[in-house]
Amino acid sequence: MKFSANLGFLWNDRPLPDAIRAAKDAGFDAVECHWPYDVPALEVKAALQETGLTMLGLNTRRGDVRAGENGLSAIPGREIEARAAIDEAIDYAVKIGARNIHVMAGFNQSIAGGRTFVENLEYACKQGAKQELTMLIEPLNEHDAPGYFLRTTHQAAEVIDRVGASNLKLMFDCYHVGRTEGDVISRLRDLLPLIGHIQFASVPDRAPPDHGDIDYRTVFSEIEALGWHTPLGAEYKPKGETDASLAWMSTLG
Known part of the structure; x- marks a missing residue:
């Protein structure tokens, strides 16, 4: 099993180049x-x-972080900003050799927000295809991100179908799915053709994966049995120093 360090949480007390070296x-x-x-x-x-x-992926900007924004692409009236964020992410990804971009939806659960999200994703996929990039969308659970547009893998699958682009995939975060939908392994099996990247953390505390409600030894074995070979993203929050949180790599990996 191969693993990717999510440097948004791991070694995030260091400059990004130093965090890469630490990983x-x-x-x-x-x-x-x-x-x-x-x-x-x-x-x-x-x-x-x-x-x-390799840098597997990065996110589009959230918007006005001080105002609590967490993405722009499902916000009616913010299309110009959303597409500028998409263009910026594509440019940065090309420069560093990343292949995936997570297009963040934002806080809006209206029907109009859904239309806006689809239109912005159509734009993102068209622009990304020119650089052979994959666009990812990720459901966020209601406990951590109340009001976020994309909340379940069922909803994400519907969006992917509506956009109809071959380079739009699902970011399957076992943590978010575990908190919202429960049966992580069944959802992995059902959604495998749509998945572009897999992440993990313990449930419910989003800490290292060697404890909690999800048995990651079983989950990792199932992922391997499904023929998945891309590194899995360790997107958990260490309790203390990152280096002290890595015992799971030998006990579960």
Whole structure:
């Protein structure tokens, strides 16, 4: 089993290039991040080349973070900003060799928001296809992100069907699915053709995966049996130093 370090949570007390190096030293096979835009792409690319790691993906900007925004693509009236964020993410991904972009929907659960999300995703997929990039959408659970547009994998599958683009995939986060839908393994089996990336963390506390309501030894075995070979994203919140949270890599991996 291969693993990717999500540097939005792991080693996030370090500059991104140093976090990439720390992930390599810890034995991760790849890295991924949230919002790297304050770091020059050339510095990130240099760290990736130095370590030999691939950056699997990054997120579009959230919008006005101080106002509590968490994505723009499902917000009617914000299309210009949403598409500028998509263009920015594509440009950054190309510069560092990332292949996936998580297009963040934002807080809006209206019918109009759904139409806006589909239209912005159509734009994202068209622009991303020019660079052979995959666009990802991720349901966020109501406990962590109340009011977020995309809440379940069922809803995500409907959006993917409406957009109809071959480069639009589901970011399947076992943590969010576990909190919202419960049966992670059944949903993995059912949704496998739609999945572009898989992430994990313990349920319900979003900590390392070696405890909690989900038996990740079983989940990882099932993922492997399904023929999944891309590194799984460790997107959990360490309780303390990241290096002290990594025992699961040997006990579960």
